[in-house]
Amino acid sequence: MVDFACKEFRIDEVIKCALALTRADMKIMDHFIRKPEEWHTTDSIAKETSLDLSTVQRSVKKLHEKGVLTKSQNNLDKGGYTYIYMLKDKNEIKKIIMEIVYKWAKKVENELENW
Known part of the structure; x- marks a missing residue:
């Protein structure tokens, strides 16, 4: 949990908010x-998440x-291809989320200076 001011946030809530994810996005994550x-x-x-294919694709x-x-193209034996996906390194994801959090903190700082 992350304690901010008067409220505690679970880390999955921080990730969901920072990346603007839906419940389905979080289920897939x-x-x-x-x-x-x-x-x-x-x-x-x-199949594994019991979500509609179009929801998963979005x-x-x-x-x-x-x-x-990470996205990669998987060529099929009989021609054609399909895309496959893998989670990026957690440190890369952490960096993305922290950049968003830092931007948010800077915005709060600017708002407080103009308050």
Whole structure:
């Protein structure tokens, strides 16, 4: 828990807020955290999380755009390809979240100076 002023926050709440994630996004993020060194397809994520494939596809795209997931192309034997995803190193994710937190703190500081 992170204690801020008069409220305590669980770290998953901080991550969810900092990255502007939905509940579905967090469910998928938790899936990756449980298996951090495995590559996943959106189909396998949908099956394992019991989420709709289109929801998984949107969430995975968002997590990739936010820099949390690595994306790779997997070429299929009979032609075509599929994308696979893996969680980035936790230190990289921490850096992304801390940059957001620092920006927020700077904004609070600026607001207090103009108060």
